[in-house]
Every structure is written in C-alpha cells, then in structure tokens.
Amino acid sequence: MRRDIFQAIADPTRRAILVLIALQAMTPNAIAEHFDMTRQAVSKHLKILTECELVKQEHQGREIYYLLEIEKMKEIDKWLEQFRKIWETRFEQLDALLATIKKK
Amino acid sequence: MRRDIFQAIADPTRRAILVLIALQAMTPNAIAEHFDMTRQAVSKHLKILTECELVKQEHQGREIYYLLEIEKMKEIDKWLEQFRKIWETRFEQLDALLATIKKK
DNA sequence: AATTTGCGCAACCGAAAAGTTGCGCTTATA
DNA sequence: TATAAGCGCAACTTTTCGGTTGCGCAAATT
Numbered sequence: 447m448r449r450d451i452f453q454a455i456a457d458p459t460r461r462a463i464l465v466l467i468a469l470q471a472m473t474p475n476a477i478a479e480h481f482d483m484t485r486q487a488v489s490k491h492l493k494i495l496t497e498c499e500l501v502k503q504e505h506q507g508r509e510i511y512y513l514l515e516i517e518k519m520k521e522i523d524k525w526l527e528q529f530r531k532i533w534e535t536r537f538e539q540l541d542a543l544l545a546t547i548k549k550k
Numbered sequence: 551m552r553r554d555i556f557q558a559i560a561d562p563t564r565r566a567i568l569v570l571i572a573l574q575a576m577t578p579n580a581i582a583e584h585f586d587m588t589r590q591a592v593s594k595h596l597k598i599l600t601e602c603e604l605v606k607q608e609h610q611g612r613e614i615y616y617l618l619e620i621e622k623m624k625e626i627d628k629w630l631e632q633f634r635k636i637w638e639t640r641f642e643q644l645d646a647l648l649a650t651i652k653k654k
Numbered sequence: 655a656a657t658t659t660g661c662g663c664a665a666c667c668g669a670a671a672a673g674t675t676g677c678g679c680t681t682a683t684a
Numbered sequence: 685t686a687t688a689a690g691c692g693c694a695a696c697t698t699t700t701c702g703g704t705t706g707c708g709c710a711a712a713t714t
Binding site: 577578579589590593597611612613614 | 689690691692693
C-alpha cells in the first residue's frame with residue numbers, strides 16, 4: 447500500500463477529521479457522529495491517518511482517543527516551501543515594478 | 551468528477567510535474583521524457599492539473615506549453631494555516647517552558 | 655455472570671483513478 | 685502537396701478507494 451501524507455489529505459473526510467481532532471482528541475464513535483457514515487468507515491480513515499503518522503492513538507480503557515500529530519503536518523509545509531519561494535519572488539518583483547511606476 | 555487541489559497533488563507524478571514546470575514551462579512531450587510513461591498518460595495528468603487551475607496552457611504553433619499557476623498553490627498554504635497556528639502556539643509554549651526552567 | 659458498548663479486522667461491492675492503445679486534427683517540414 | 689510531428693480525445697483494462705455489513709474480542713455495566 448502506497449501511503450503518503452498527500453494521499454492522506456486528498457480525501458475531504460480525512461481533512462475534516464484532522465481539523466476536528468486538532469481541536470480536541472476524540473474516539474472513533476465521537477468522530478463518526480459528525481459524518482454521515484458508519485463508525486467502521488471512519489475507523490478506516492483513522493487507520494490510514496495513523497499509518498502515515500498524521501494521527502496517534504491514546505488508549506483509555508476500552509476507548510481509543512485519536513489525536514493529531516502536528517509535527518507531520520509540517521511535511522506538507524516543507525513541500526510547499528519550494529513554491530512559496532517562487533510566489534514570494536514574484537511578489538517582490540511586482541513590488542519593485544510598482545515602485546518603479548510610482549517614481550515616474 | 552471530483553476535482554480539487556488536494557486530490558490533484560495526491561499523485562506523485564503530478565507533484566513531480568508541478569515541480570518540473572515550476573522551473574520552466576514545458577510541452578507534454580518534454581515532460582513525458584522525464585517519466586516512464588506515455589505522453590498520453592502525462593497529458594491526462596496535465597488535464598487534471600488544468601481543470602483545477604494549478605496549470606495553464608500557452609499555445610505556440612502546434613506546441614502547447616504548460617506553466618504553473620502559482621496563485622492556486624496558495625490555497626494549500628491557506629488550508630495549512632489553521633494547523634500552522636497550532637504548531638506555532640505549541641512552539642511558544644515550549645519556549646515559555648524552557649524559559650521557566652532556565653530561571654529556576 | 656450476563657449483557658452492553660467500543661473497537662478493529664476481514665470480506666465484499668461499486669465507482670473512480672491511472673495507465674494503455676488507437677484514433678483524428680492541426681501545424682510544420684521535405 | 686505529401687509526410688511527419690505534437691496534441692487531445694475516446695475506449696478499454698486493471699488497480700485502488702471509499703463505503704458497507706458482519707464478525708470477534710476486550711472492557712464496562714447490570
């Protein structure tokens with residue numbers, strides 16, 4: 447199975463789960479209540495998120511709380527970095543251009 | 551067809567294409583040379599990238615150059631923003647904690 | 655001790671994705 | 685003007701994905 451963060455966040459439900467548990471750790475049942483699908487479907491998503499370490503478990507009796515692994519999210523940010531460089535450069539160029547026009 | 555940026559960047563080939571043309575606009579044939587697949591397969595990826603406006607075309611005779619729409623990439627950055635807030639807060643908390651320890 | 659609750663796992667299914675080959679159209683080139 | 689080159693589009697095939705139902709197990713509850 448090919449599991450990477452980008453494939454993990456491709457699914458809108460998984461993105462919603464990440465936002466949900468970012469605020470507060472939750473059990474699969476609690477998460478499922480927020481969606482129109484079975485607990486098992488949510489569990490499948492959680493499994494994928496766990497596999498690529500975007501989420502981790504915390505056992506509490508028979509309940510399992512899922513919480514966000516914020517560190518892993520930085521990898522997306524890291525990939526974006528190469529493009530951020532480009533748009534910042536372009537912004538500077540635009541800025542310089544505007545300054546030139548103003549001068550005239 | 552469900553086409554959003556997150557699904558677009560889920561595919562490793564598409565991510566590679568984005569990085570490629572970020573440096574320099576390219577034709578489908580030129581792009582295909584970088585991968586172990588047919589030109590048609592690359593064209594399919596380009597179509598998807600075009601559909602969600604991560605890429606745009608520039609016709610030049612019978613050749614079509616594909617170039618990055620850097621603006622669209624910011625949408626990923628925008629989504630990431632909510633998580634960035636979290637990791638920055640946590641960093642500050644860690645920082646404060648370290649400062650407290652140092653004081654003692 | 656019996657029952658309910660919370661969970662993961664496996665089997666199954668339909669839809670979508672990722673690739674292929676095979677066109678046909680348009681623009682260069684000989 | 686015939687031929688080659690660069691594309692997009694459509695049909696088809698094989699995986700993968702996202703969801704379901706149906707278990708079985710461990711921890712609470714009665």
